[in-house]
Amino acid sequence: MQRDAIYETTAFDHLKTLGYNARPTVSNDFKIRREAGASPMGRMIMGKPGILVNKKCLRLRKALSGGYHFKRVQISGEERYKDSPNKNEHSHIGDAFMYCLLGGGEHRALTRNKNMLKGMATANSDFDVFA
Numbered sequence: 001m002q003r004d005a006i007y008e009t010t011a012f013d014h015l016k017t018l019g020y021n022a023r024p025t026v027s028n029d030f031k032i033r034r035e036a037g038a039s040p041m042g043r044m045i046m047g048k049p050g051i052l053v054n055k056k057c058l059r060l061r062k063a064l065s066g067g068y069h070f071k072r073v074q075i076s077g078e079e080r081y082k083d084s085p086n087k088n089e090h091s092h093i094g095d096a097f098m099y100c101l102l103g104g105g106e107h108r109a110l111t112r113n114k115n116m117l118k119g120m121a122t123a124n125s126d127f128d129v130f131a
Contacts (some may be wrong), residue, residue, distance in 0.1 A: 025099055026107045027034035030084065036106035047121030050099075059093050 003010055003090030015022040027033070053061055067090030072079060086089050 023103065025102055027102070032107070032110065033095070033098040033102055035110060036102040037094075039106055039109065040101065059090070060097060063090035063094040063097070 012022050040051035069086055071086040085094065
């Protein structure tokens with residue numbers, strides 16, 4: 001919602017002029033965003049996956065199949081990864097995917113109970129989906 005220093009408009013004002021109905025997200029917390037993106041992937045609805053990605057969404061499919069990832073930290077011993085995603089050509093679409101799900105109802109599902117987020121089981125940042 002920050003206003004541009006020169007034009008004194010927000011990104012949301014600009015999107016509105018283009019015909020998009022964009023609104024700020026409820027939370028910008030990364031753990032909540034990540035859980036909003038991961039939650040439907042582990043859910044089954046009537047025996048089918050909780051989320052399906054169209055085959056034409058090539059960039060999103062690439063981001064979800066490993067393009068959006070956490071950079072490995074060079075230390076001796078066990079493998080460690082940074083707490084924030086590697087910023088590359090897949091990070092923007094991965095973040096947009098999570099924001100979309102967060103605003104599309106996943107935040108409500110995660111916060112139905114007031115204390116649910118406090119005891120919420122979130123995926124560990126050190127976890128590698130492809131290991």
